[in-house]
Amino acid sequence: MGHIRLGTLPQSKKWRDVVGLIDSGASVDAIAEAAARASERDLSTASKDSRFQFVASLLVRLPLLARAPGFEDALVDLGCGDAPLASVASFLAGLDGAIERQSFKEGHASDAGLLAKSALLESLSVHLRDQLPSLFEPTSHEIRMALGQFASGEKFAHLARDFFARLTYRSLDYYLSRELANHIGQDRQFATDAQRIAFQQALAQHTFEASRIVQEFAGGWLGKTVWQRQALDQDAINRFTDYAFKKMRSELGRRRETV
Secondary structure, eight states: OOOOTTOOOOSSHHHHHHHHHTTTTTHHHHHHHHHHHTTTHHHHHHGGHHHHHHHHHHHHHHHHHTSSSHHHHHHHHTTTSSOOSSSHHHHHHHHHHHHHHHHHHHHHHHHHHHHHHHHHHHHHHHHHHHHHSSSSOOOOOHHHHHHGGGGGGHHHHHHHHHHHHHHHHHHHHHHHHHHHHHSSSTTSSBBHHHHHHHHHHHHHHHHHHHHHHHHHHHHHIIIIIIIISEEEEEHHHHHHHHHHHHHHHHHHHHHHEEE
């Protein structure tokens, strides 16, 4: 994505159309689809960003690494710290640090990389905790086993769906959040800040529902690429993310047409 000030809408006609929809009290579906079209260039080029590519590679490779010997050594090599599996929090903090160091190597943190990092850490946090015991702090072995489960097609499909839902929502909200604040007050789209928050929650739900399209093909892609062809490399991951973004944009448009 470009390096505009966070939350500031660009001034293209497509984004002015988005503002017009907000002014007119349009539905979440209409605003989400228009915002996706307006940010299409950013979404379509995100997978070409080296920082985004690093995050996407972690999404795909971490579960596979968890099933292979020397997982903790692999995490240390990635820059995740000396005891990355001491807890789920340590694991996520280690990944955060590894991604930040990768960004530092590239010279600066890109918008696409930052949004993808947040989406990945949130998705892993939610899905790992769903897999782990809740009464006691999990052991490093339990954390590794839980992560390794996402190397199966069905589990990976759920993780990938959650990641792209969060990433798409964050990408749309990146631009919309500040503009929405300008539409709060009497005789405006949102009478109160609570209504604005409710709209953003509805937007998040809308993108999650649209992300089902990613779940439908992600598991099959993993099976064919990793287990059948044994041809997993960064180019394959880039093609996967390109296709996921394309399908998400298409689905957001389709959902508007069917409501």
